[in-house]
Amino acid sequence: MTTDVDALSTFLQTGLITAVVSLLTVLGVLVTLLVIDAGLAVVLLVALPVLIAATALFRHYSVPAYREARERVSAVNACLQENVTAIRVTQAFRREQHNARDFAQLAWGFRDSRLRAQRYMGTFFPFVEFLGTLSAAVVLVVGAGQVRSGELSAGTLIAFLLCLELFFSPIQQLSQVFDGYQQAVIGLGRLRSLMRTPAGTPPAEQPLTMQKLRGEVEFDGVSFGYAGGGGQEVLHGLRLRIAPGETVALVGATGAGTSTVVKLLARFYDPTAGAVRVDGHDLRDLDLAGYRRRLGLVPQEPHLFSGTVRDAIAYGRPDATDAEVESAARAVGAHEMIAGLRLGYLQQVGERGRNLSAGQRQLLALARAELVDPDVLLLDEATASLDLATERRVAAATEALCRRRTTVVVAHRLTTAARADRVVVLDAGAVVESGSHTELLAARGPYHRLWEAFRQPPQDLASTPTSELVKESAR
Template sequence: MARLRARSRTLLAEVLRPHRGRLGAAVALLLTQNAAAMSGPYLVMLGIDRAIEPLREGRSGPLAAVAVSFAAATGIEYAARRGFLTLSARVGQAVLLDLRQRVYAHFLRLPVAFHERYTSGRMISRLTSDIDSIAELVDGGVESLVMAALTIVSVAAILLWLDLPLAAVTLLAFPLLFWLSRWFARASAAAYRHTREAMALVIVHFVESMRGIRAVQAYRREPRNQRIFDSVNDDYRRSSRQAFRLIATYSPSIKLIGNVTVAGVLCYGGARVLGGETAVGVLAAFLLYLRRFFEPMQELSQFYNSLQSATAALEKLAGVLDERPAVAEPVRPVPLPRRPGRGAVHFQAVSFGYRPDAPILTGLDLTIPAGQTVALIGPTGAGKSTVAKLLARFHDPATGTVTLDGVDLRQVADAELRRTVVLVTQETHLFGGTVAENIRFGRPDADDAAVEAAARAIGAHDFIAALPDGYATEVHRRGGRLSAGQRQLVAFARAFLADPAVLILDEATSSLDVPTERLVQHALSTILRDRTAVVIAHRLSTVETVDRVLVLDDGRIVEDGPPAELIADGGRYAALHRQWRDSLL
């Protein structure tokens, strides 16, 4: 927790550093505003003690001077406050923009493994409710908090200067104020941290339930999900109620102490005025300043709510930004060779496991010549997808090396690797936008002609042209306007347009029914042509046209060869092929 707090302070310093000039100007304006505000009671004192008597004598000059000074102080306070609010709003919005960009960019850089364990609901919570908490503080809480602190310090100094005996009476309340404020600070910090965590759980459960609404309704799990939501929602209610209980104790206590202190000062000050030990104007100014001392302390309980929520939110954001990518960008990248026949892959003594105590691959050796199409076959958990993820460098091997055209993947710049190696999975994700924009996702600088050429090569042009707006047709959320087969063809066109040296198809057709799969077979043969390809599939229809089949079991290659030879050998692949042919009858 201490490390996280230190990281959140570092993050705050980083986002504020570019705005040091504006912050300095804002502080100057705030000090000016405070000085102008503090002059009011002092001018009242001068008006009572030094302007009333001359007024009785027919001289209105002193009172007019005090009135003009009061008006000038009010104008300066207004101008300084307006300038501060304008400047602080600019800085605050720039900081919020920076935080959103940092968090979003960092989420994009983090590996797939992180996103598999960090739910989408928690990510949404970071970018919405946590940022909103910081925005609430930026929009008004900072000015109120700083101004309250300045007022308390300024008033305390002025009280000591005005009348030391009266200030001594006031100081009797300080130990109780100090203890009460420390208690509130500690208790509220824990309460608001719990509140942020409880709110995040509400968002997480809501998002997960809505994303899986088909499964929820199909299995009639609405009552169960409702019970879970009621539980996390009630926890949020209880944590929020605890936070408000703290405010309900702190704020009235401060007001009580303030009123008792004012009463004590009024009685003692009145006695001093009657005894000629102090002036009426001094007592009046002292009481005005005393009210200004306790009023900000009462308001601090409300502002402290925003401060603690924002602090807890900043810690959450700092925790996300503290997550390091599982694969580090090389310090001195080595460019891949630019030559014909690129795409040679080599696994040398590669061992890897998602957990140290559960290895998936052990000492794997594999060479794939440039331009060869290889199919990985084997039971679930054999390591097929792990090979694909290592080749795409979603992970680095624990031991051994994975090379592309003789260069260790750990030495290849991430941007170049993503251009050279493309992974297409069974989760054909289409983004909101047009068909053309989704195909162009593979190469953003491609023009319309290149997009159409890719669609024609894959065999997707006819169905795209038949859409209401052709390539400009909106695909809707997650491509809901297209069928599963059409979405797969768009994904293939996207990969074809990217033109990678190495293409990985990880169960890319497993979600399609058999008739639809047959429709995309032509596209599949087109996309695999003239490049190194690794195909992972349970359906052997996808494997029939490959150059080589590797059968994996328990992270090891147990069969390796052309499909026809493996069938003739009568081994594991032959058995799988026979089962597949029988299933077609």
Template sequence: MQDGVDRLLASEPERAEPQVAFGYRADDGERRPLTLRGLVARHWQLAALALVAVVVVAVANQAGPELVSYAINHGMVHPDFTVIVVAACAYVAAVTVTAVFQRALVRVTGRLAAGVMRDLRVRIFTHLQRLGLDFYTDEKAGVVMSRMTSDIENLQQLLQDGLAQLVVQGLTMVVIAAILFATNAVLAAITIALVVPLLAAGSVWFQRSSTRAYDRVRDGIAAVLADLSESLHGVRVVVSHNRQERNTVHHRRVVGDYMRANQHAANITAVYGPGTQLLGYLAQAALLAVGGDMVLGGHLSIGALAAFFLYLNRFTAPIQLLAQQYTTYQQGTASIGKLQSLLSVAPSTPERPDAVELPPVEGEITFERVGFGYDPSVPVLSDVDLTIHAGETVAFVGPTGAGKSTLAKLVTRFYDPTGGRVLIDGHDLRDVAVASLRGQLGVVPQEPFLFAGSIRDNVAFARPDATDDEVWEALRAVGLAEVVERMPDGIDSVVHERGQSLSSGERQLLALARAFTARPRVLVLDEATSNLDLLSETRIEAALDALLQGRTAVLIAHRLSTAMRADRVVVVDGGGIAEVGSHDELVAAGGRYAAMFATWEADAPVA
């Protein structure tokens, strides 16, 4: 088997890396509704080949009963061994043709499914890159993962096997019906009249019931993955608070709901499948009675009756297979509905069609009567007016929930204000191309995120073309060079998922090194030193001064030692700006900042 795999891989042609162009605005193709026909239409050549193979399989596979009838009537009733041999050879030829085209059908539908799944995964992933932070705040990560995994896998199964089999079995029924009527119209009409009405009624019931059932199944697996993702990401909190038993009970309830949804879907199929099988047996019994009487009356030959029986068995077999494949079809269409609902989510910070490229900025930031609320009915900011001069370092301080981080998120256009404007160098952020804005901004969050990969990849994340010397320069600037040098592979040392192999302080230092390497014009630090000990914080203060030199910086400061280093301090409280001034000016004013500073100074450790 391994030799076969090696030969197959060796025969694969070399392919260049795909040229992918990402845009914040969806093109016309991406804006079209997601439909099964639209997915297949992009690969119409493969679809056409599959259709040809389907037709040949459906037709060639029905030659057998007619050849049996011919052999009985002309080679057995009137003995002629030559006729029997010719009929047998023709039977073998028909089976061979069917097998060859069946193999071709499997290969073509496999390629078709792979191509469609690649397009769909890229389309959904690209759409996820455009969505605003509010989507990821409201939606559970496990639900999104279920869309990218189980829903797409259902579609792959449908395209690779289910859809082709649906067409094959449906066409088989049409071909057989035509042959039956050509053989004996009266007997065919009686047979079909017994089968089709009941089959149609059962199929309508099954379609409606299974649609609702598989919607429940899709929602159930999404809930299971969401609960699993949350538990895995919070495993340290779970263990530290001895939550394992309660989490297991909760997950058992979620899995139980999913199990019941699957059982409901299975019960529906259990009624439809055996019901169609029983219908086929009743039709065969009726055929035996009516057809036998016609043979005795000389109105039908024995070979024709035998062919009728064989064809009727082949007519009911597709019905049973259709029931099974229709389940796959329902799962696939339910998944399309879930994926379409995801693709229909509009980005909360869209790029306008007439957006202009933001030229290199000096870094002046202006808030003009800015209002904002994550929930429109609960405002977080109201009528904020503030100008941050180019090259100035401004620290936002205030109580938790006052809106400090929200102001920073508006500067980076993670959100758009619900009222007023945010400008950089006089440009409304909503009027400029997002890439040209983000390319001149640097963000160091309070909780740094590191990607699985090397230290070099993480430090050079914003500038993949950075040299090794530039990476080492950034590491030395934040005081992390000695730590990395002690690692076996230096900057090629692998950082585990989310940086779990590093301490929280080291992860924060790497995030600062990433900002050093990016060299942005405007820098936003959301309490970037909160996870550092006093020694590490002191070590990087000089590096921060070098980084901030000549750049506009917005600091979200919980430690007033950070605010003291800023050119100006902005006190945010009650959804607005309470005070603005330098550290000394605000302390002398005796207002809110002075009270905060007095409290901080009283609680500060004695040197």
């Protein structure tokens, strides 16, 4: 889309004025020709059907070529960005030559589509020039005959021929901006298509504003499948109730739907069946911006925007004072880490937080969530990137925070799940077990098997067949 915006911007800044002036000139000269001599103007107008037919034929072939070129340049840019971003992975797996060939193939495809569009343009506009010259010759022959017969003066014929030159000259000028015009039109169409894409979470007709949440959460027969999942559902009739102030850990194998539950609760998606309710209200009936203002979200891979450490923490509350920012950092155990940076809270985090380690980014994400003082806290394996010492500090701070609000934790580390008020085990998008850590261990069900595998020494784990581990996890 960046190239589409650039093409549209370039045409509006440079080509649009030329196009408007040329079109007005053509119309003005045509009126002048009719005033000078209507009979000769009629001779000229005979060429217009040919010009219109040639233009229609040109557009029939050129527009698809330009559209294909825009699609191909988007693929080229996406491939370039992906390879530059993941250059370390490319180098580690020795894919430089292979990726270079793939990029070259995309680039040559773009080149071919651009050349095809240029060939169409290189054929059409010389034809227009030829048509203009031919029209001038016909007018000259007809006019010369009228001069000899005394029906037309030589001065009138010369004036008509000079104006005729002005008639076709602007059309030649249009050829200079036509390439930019076509790219702008195609880009505008793609942008319009993007802007008209309906939201996946449409706003309610009469949204209900919630100033404060008690934190009661209910999943009532929720089913959901991602758009690109081929119709396969991730959640199947999920029923789950979370009491206000309760901390619930979601546990399950990869693909069980634990992270999807968090996304539905944040209303990044709407369920395909059933309802997600908070404080008895369907999320689809709430004011979305107001509801999310009462949420705190810490994803597994937090995104930090460019700016300082202070800006990263205050992202959800830009008006927060320095004292409030520091208090939030202390609450999650991030202050000591920040104080160790060269510029402290004024340290630049870089694009996507690249100047910080994964653990440091996670700590800032926790502080960011704490600063907004949410009523419902969503932690998607928020301590996965932390070392053990930092994890212990964050776990202690998080436990204190959870006592004041409803918290949903996606926990792949079972030590995190053990600290929750209740553990919910998901399998294939449904709840298979629910209870406290102690109760589930005593039940000796799926959670007990996961816990035993978690505690199993590495040497014992290595001697266990992989197929057996998979079978145990899937039960």
